[in-house]
Amino acid sequence: MNKKSSTLQFHFNKLTINLHPEVYEPAEDTFQILETIKISPKKKLFELGTGCGIIALHCAYLGANVVCSDINPYAIELARKNFIANKHLLSGNVDIRYGDLFSVLHSKELFDVIIFNPPYLPTNNYDTVGKTGWFDIATDGGHIGLELTKRYIENVEKFLSPLGKAYVLISSLSKKDKINQIFSKCNLKYKIESQRNYDDEYLYVYCLKRKV
Numbered sequence: 001m002n003k004k005s006s007t008l009q010f011h012f013n014k015l016t017i018n019l020h021p022e023v024y025e026p027a028e029d030t031f032q033i034l035e036t037i038k039i040s041p042k043k044k045l046f047e048l049g050t051g052c053g054i055i056a057l058h059c060a061y062l063g064a065n066v067v068c069s070d071i072n073p074y075a076i077e078l079a080r081k082n083f084i085a086n087k088h089l090l091s092g093n094v095d096i097r098y099g100d101l102f103s104v105l106h107s108k109e110l111f112d113v114i115i116f117n118p119p120y121l122p123t124n125n126y127d128t129v130g131k132t133g134w135f136d137i138a139t140d141g142g143h144i145g146l147e148l149t150k151r152y153i154e155n156v157e158k159f160l161s162p163l164g165k166a167y168v169l170i171s172s173l174s175k176k177d178k179i180n181q182i183f184s185k186c187n188l189k190y191k192i193e194s195q196r197n198y199d200d201e202y203l204y205v206y207c208l209k210r211k212v
């Protein structure tokens, strides 16, 4: 994978990705997901927390029909701008929706692939400025780092097609040992698809499927 950066714009493969100071800038976690996921043309895909839209656009470039969402209005505006900038390169559709996690979906929408790079840093009241900043919202995973991850794992099955796969990024900086407790309450099995070490942190991409 090829990323060339400048301050407000970079190229990822053939895509041109614009950035915005209020929106999460793609980092190691983003690129690990991009290198791990397996996407085939025509698959229905949902990406939560799309940020600048790079994962959603890459999947549409590969031919997936994508719904993506974010709770940050600046991210929605930026993802739309990036969609327009790259539309001529995409073989799949992209539908960009504003809102909290799965609330943007209709109850009967099912997906072959669902992806979430969640806010995963463990934080407390001293670390954040009262969750008012969009950067906090992109990174703040609550006191064990798994607040959004837990909500994702508990609800993702409802929107997964019978043979669908759900990906989620998990960091060693969150209380990873609590993950089994979260899985014990749902009907999903998981496999670690990739694991990388970045200085003092390990990042894992988990792939979840329904138990048969």
Ligand SMILES: C[S@@+](CC[C@H](N)C(=O)[O-])C[C@H]1O[C@@H](n2cnc3c(N)ncnc32)[C@H](O)[C@@H]1O
Residues within 6 Å of the ligand: 024, 025, 026, 027, 029, 030, 048, 049, 050, 051, 052, 053, 054, 055, 069, 070, 071, 072, 075, 099, 100, 101, 117, 118, 119, 120, 137, 138, 139, 148
């Ligand atoms: C770590 S960033 C990932 C951004 C992008 N997908 C990437 O990989 O570069 C997490 C994203 O989740 C979004 N987010 C946080 N809470 C959310 C929520 N409750 N519902 C939807 N999106 C949320 C943030 O605004 C942010 O864009």
